[in-house]
Amino acid sequence: MARPTLFCTCWTLCVLSGVDGAATTAPDASMRYEHQTWRAENGLPQNSVHSMVQTAMGFLWLATEGGLAKFDGFRLVVYDSQNTPQLGSNDVRSVLEGSDRSLWIATADGLTRLQHNRFTSYSKAQGLPSSDVLSLALDRDQALLATTTEGSVRFENGRFVRTTPAAPRLPPEVKQTDVQTTLVEHLHRVWIGTNNGLLLLQDRRTRKIDLGGSLRPRRINALTEDRQGTLWIGTDHGVAKIIAGKVSWLNSPEAIAQDAILSFLEDRDGDIWIGTDPTGVTVLRDPLFTSFGRDDGLPDDLIRCVPANSGGTLRVGTKDGHFDLRGMRERAEVIDAKLHVATAARHGTCIRLEVPLP
Numbered sequence: 239m240a241r242p243t244l245f246c247t248c249w250t251l252c253v254l255s256g257v258d259g260a261a262t263t264a265p266d267a268s269m270r271y272e273h274q275t276w277r278a279e280n281g282l283p284q285n286s287v288h289s290m291v292q293t294a295m296g297f298l299w300l301a302t303e304g305g306l307a308k309f310d311g312f313r314l315v316v317y318d319s320q321n322t323p324q325l326g327s328n329d330v331r332s333v334l335e336g337s338d339r340s341l342w343i344a345t346a347d348g349l350t351r352l353q354h355n356r357f358t359s360y361s362k363a364q365g366l367p368s369s370d371v372l373s374l375a376l377d378r379d380q381a382l383l384a385t386t387t388e389g390s391v392r393f394e395n396g397r398f399v400r401t402t403p404a405a406p407r408l409p410p411e412v413k414q415t416d417v418q419t420t421l422v423e424h425l426h427r428v429w430i431g432t433n434n435g436l437l438l439l440q441d442r443r444t445r446k447i448d449l450g451g452s453l454r455p456r457r458i459n460a461l462t463e464d465r466q467g468t469l470w471i472g473t474d475h476g477v478a479k480i481i482a483g484k485v486s487w488l489n490s491p492e493a494i495a496q497d498a499i500l501s502f503l504e505d506r507d508g509d510i511w512i513g514t515d516p517t518g519v520t521v522l523r524d525p526l527f528t529s530f531g532r533d534d535g536l537p538d539d540l541i542r543c544v545p546a547n548s549g550g551t552l553r554v555g556t557k558d559g560h561f562d563l564r565g566m567r568e569r570a571e572v573i574d575a576k577l578h579v580a581t582a583a584r585h586g587t588c589i590r591l592e593v594p595l596p
Contacts, residue, residue, distance in 0.1 A: 271488075272522070272524070273521065274523075275521075276309075277517055277518035282300070282316075282518050283302050284305065286500065286514075287300050287514060287518060288303070288330065291341075292506065298310075298311075298511070301331060301344075305317055306330050325345060326348035327346040331371060331372055334374040336380075340353035342374050345371060346369075346371075348369045364397075368387045368389075371385070375403070390403050417431070419458065421461040431458025431460070431472075435456040447480075460472030464504045468481050470510065472498075472501070476494065477499055509521050
């Protein structure tokens with residue numbers, strides 16, 4: 239078994255308004271997004287979404303206090319202790335896909351594994367320290383780590399082995415019991431969400447990040463970093479983002495601006511799913527249409543053709559030349575009886591073709 243990584247440093251605690259120390263606040267970050275929300279009336283088993291995962295098969299799984307839901311992009315299928323007895327409890331705390339593509343489900347009364355369309359349950363009889371499972375994770379060797387109220391175990395060679403997960407060593411000012419979530423981002427900095435705010439561990443220093451707003455609460459429940467390097471921060475009263483050291487808050491939709499944020503997920507298309515309490519799950523998407531013209535760098539405002547080649551480059555033809563957008567991806571969906579075919583660049587540029595259906 240791999241040796242755990244220890245974070246051994248001397249600490250200095252300071253308060254910062256921005257990541258680099260500047261008091262910076264960006265405009266409302268919600269203006270660029272479209273959104274859609276699913277609640278119990280739309281098929282969710284319950285409206286508190288504690289954990290989400292998108293599997294290799296593309297399905298989205300959501301852990302709620304009323305059972306587990308599978309979303310295929312069109313409908314929700316609910317699994318609970320009534321239709322799936324292997325789920326010891328409807329109170330699902332965490333859901334995770336293992337390295338072998340099996341789905342692990344942590345509940346208040348045991349751990350369940352879905353593999354090859356078969357559910358298998360695990361409890362204290364199978365080696366768990368407690369049947370009350372709080373969270374799931376994969377270690378650096380991609381082995382399952384399950385944390386219970388009585389300690390943590392690692393799943394190896396078909397059995398559970400007691401372990402102590404690697405964790406950042408906290409400065410004296412911060413109690414371990416105050417920590418709600420941690421995140422190691424692409425710059426290898428460690429973000430820590432606590433009952434009393436957001437901390438950043440970097441260069442042997444612990445920095446307290448001021449998220450701004452005198453009325454903003456300080457409990458941090460969830461953290462994630464998207465593929466653009468944006469840090470998403472879920473609090474007990476809304477969502478904040480940090481982009482290039484600037485903090486901004488999402489002021490709409492109301493489902494995420496006012497609720498406690500419990501979980502985040504970035505799906506394959508780059509959309510951000512936000513699990514809340516008590517209004518279900520909301521997905522944020524880029525706008526359907528973006529207009530480009532001479533002011534945006536095109537040679538001319540008159541567009542004659544928009545072909546894309548197999549290498550992912552979109553070539554926009556104009557009367558005065560052409561303009562290339564590189565690194566494109568495509569997506570199609572039906573909206574209001576029209577087929578919308580999108581070609582979007584990795585940096586967020588989106589061009590759509592709207593075709594009426596027959």
